[in-house]
Amino acid sequence: MQLTGSQILVECLKEQGVDTIFGYPGGAVLNIYDELYRHQDEIRHILTSHEQGASHAADGYARSTGKVGVCLATSGPGATNLVTGIATAYMDSVPMVAITGNVAVNLLGKDSFQEVDIAGITMPVTKHNFIVKDVAQLADTIRRAFLIAQTGRPGPVLVDIAKDVTGNKTEYTKVIPPMIERVKDTFSSEDLATGIQMIEEAKKPVIFIGGGAVISDAWEEVREFVKRVDAPVTDTLMGKGAFSGDDPYYTGMLGMHGTKTANFSVTECDLLITVGSRFSDRVTGNTARFAKNARILQIDIDAAEINKNILVNHAVIGDIKEVLKAFNDKLEEQKHGDWIAHVMDMKEKYPLKYHERGLTGPFILRKLYELTGGDAIITTEVGQHQMWSAQYFNYKKPRTFITSGGLGTMGYGLGACIGAKVANPDKTVINIAGDGCFRMNMNEIATATRYNIPIIQIIFNNHVLGMVRQWQSLFYGERYSYTTLNDCVDFVKVAEAMGAKAYRITKVEEAEEVLKEALRINIPVVIDCILESDDKVWPMVAPGAAIEEVFTEEDFKAK
Template identity: 60%
Template sequence: MKLTGAQILIECLKEQGVDTIFGFPGGAVLNIYDALFKAKDDIRHILTSHEQGAAHAADGYARATGKVGVCIATSGPGATNLVTGIATAYMDSVPMVAITGQVPTTLLGKDSFQEVDITGITMPITKHNYIVKDVERLADIVREAFIIAKEGRPGPVLIDICKDVTAAVTEYVPKVPKKPEEASLGVTEDEIDAAADAINKAKRPIILSGGGVSIAGANEEVFELANKALIPVTTTLMGIGSFPGTHELFTGMVGMHGTKTTNMAVSESDLFIAIGARFSDRVISDVNRFAPNAKIMHIDIDPAEVGKNVAVDYPLVGNIKKILKRLIAKVEKKEQSDWKNKIDEWKRLYPLKYPKDDVLRPNYIVERLYELTKGDAIITTEVGQHQIWAAQFYKFKSPRQFLSSGGLGTMGYGLGASIGAKLGRPDKKVINIAGDGSFRMNCNELATAVEYKLPIIIAIFNNHVLGMVRQWQNLFYDGRYSSTNIDRGTNFVALAEAYGAIGIDVRKPEEVDEAWKKALASKDTPVVINFEIDKDDKVFPIVPPGAAISDLIEE
């Protein structure tokens, strides 16, 4: 059948099972929006307040559901407004297809109105990108883009489409979507045998479960390996939820804001098993003093990550789930472990703690949320102290429960992500834990949440400062608080109400439960809770920059 490029794009999206798109219209995508209008019974378009919000919403939708998130923007500033969201998805391996409009082919390269080389700009932050100048190639490019976004290590793909291509007419032939090719299992039986032997002989092993475990759906295999061989488990920030936070083998997070138990265990381990993790600087700190007594085993789908930051003794590259299944079959079952007993003692001696007094503490706020939601909510965060408090004090049980910008550290991520998560998982309570600094950056997306009647909760930990930066200035810059005071008199409750959301103010510990219960009871209206906390509450533990992870500051 003969269709326009815009219609072909929509038909290809329908082929791929896309039911939701986040975006903002403009001149270069008018043909696409016209086709979207006609397809509104098949694809829901969510009009965000800003293109960055659309990218973060597509990201949150993808993380919460495991599907490919889709966002759309016009050319020029519309396209560049997606860049931070695309980079966020790239750093955290999130499958996304970003569609941008471009000026007509006859105007390319002429500094035309709203023209920008978005493929050039996004080349370093996408798995692949395209500029479509020929309608004959459009369908194949869209289909290929979804394959690339999903297969192997996932990530964002950008499709830039010239406006005249969306108006041109050609033959469209429907196709059944191809399934992404599974990563080849290049691991030999000898390598599996050597890895299993290392695990069986290890006296002090520890597993690091990273974000790749959740992406691969390999959390059950990590659970089985840990329980069979009685191996303690830690996670990266991105790996939170890939192993139950309530399990006796869980030691807490690792690295800069890891627990003392975990960082001591890593430092004393004789075998460090990293699964789906990339050895970020926030995990290893001083590489020369990271796990100094341990052999390193690294299981990952991306060969570029193995040996990149840390020398590896047992590299196992390929499909994590399949590798773990083969490994588990050869690992010996352990009934008891002196190493586990030692770590249990450390957990007893060095728990995460905070002052228990009549001051409103962020740690307490998160603990009460955990209790009231029974650990079953999806938590998104912005970036800063509140992000770490959420990671430390909410016990995540499942993958795709904790959505946070780990690699890029994007302030302003969480609100858009919570919108995407709620639309993707309407059955779940979705709470965005924010700092006042982060919330200001994209608070305009409250209008989106109100418009679509999304009962998300935004919990602002309002200390009137840029908390994490101030903490560093306090600890490492002799208290020189340069440009971190943001006490501008903003009334967040009034702001919420101006948007049409519910606003709640909390200043005392005894008000916390009532606020959470009221917010959790909302059926179709977003709720903003302004928690007034002290500007000098700090995140502990913290590893000073350049120190070994065992040299942490506890309080």
């Protein structure tokens, strides 16, 4: 049948099972929006307050479900406003399709009104991108975009569509997308045999879990693998929930703000088994001294990650779920009783601690964990609150901790929170933000209230850019250059003005009642928590130091 480009786009989205789009209209996408109007009962469109919010919402939708998130924006500034969200998704391997409009084909390259080369701009931060100039190519391009976004190592794909393409007609035939099969032929029995030999020879192994284990839905295989190897477990920000934070074998996060137990275990181990992690600098510290006593076995879907940051002794390249299944089928259960006992002694000796005087971020997070039983999706912005959220809320399930790990995007969490709640309406979804981050995209509270999306926004309001101030305090002689937010913004009034229910917590005694009320009322809520300006994230590894040089507040004062 003959359809316009806009009709074809919507039909292709329906083919792919898309039920929600986050976006903002404009001239170059008017034909698309007109068609979405006709299909409101099939595809829900969430109008965000800013295109960046749309990209972060699509990201949160994708991370919390494993499905492809979709965002839509017009040409020029609409398209460029998506770039930070696209880059965020790219760094964390999130499946997303970003659709942008552009000027008509005959106006391309002529500095036309609201024209930018968005494909050129996003080339470094997309898995692939397309410019559609012929309506006959539109359907196949959309189908390819979704396939690329979710196969192999996932990532964002951009499809830029010229405006006249959305109005032109061509023949359309419905195509049912093929089932995406997991790739199983990227590793050999010899690869497995070498890995198994390394495991069997190890006396002090550690398993290090990254985001690849979450992306590949491999948490059941991870748990079985841990049992078979009999090894303590540490993780990255992106790997949280692939192995339960409540499990006795869990030692905490690794790296700059990792636990002493995790950092010391990796330093002492004789085999580090890395599952779906890219060895970020925030994890490794001084690479020359990282896991200095260990052989390293790396399991990853992307061959480009092997020997990129850390030289490894052996790698098995493939889908984490399939690789671990193969290991679990062949590996006999190992026993490392003395090593496990030693690591458990370290857990007892070096627990995470926070000040119990006054209201603190860790206190709020522990109280949230108590009240929810850990059954919540936590999204975050970036900074101290992000680290505390990783440390003090135990993630028992995957896809329940959603944060910008690679790019470190301030302003990410609120949009991601909205996307995650839209995708998971029956789950409690909470965004943890610092006051500096909340300012960046707090306009998305208006999105939550517009659609009555019952998210909970908690602000750790210390009136400073907390993480930068922490570095200035520790490494820059307490010269607080432009990190003090001593203005008159009242977040409670701002939230109420946008239609949300708002509370302020100033002391410990107020916290439980307010949090219980926020969890109960099922409407958009903002909670402004007033914290001390100089509370710090502990433990910490100084930049450039080895992870074994991790220090606590007590260690720092002792120096």
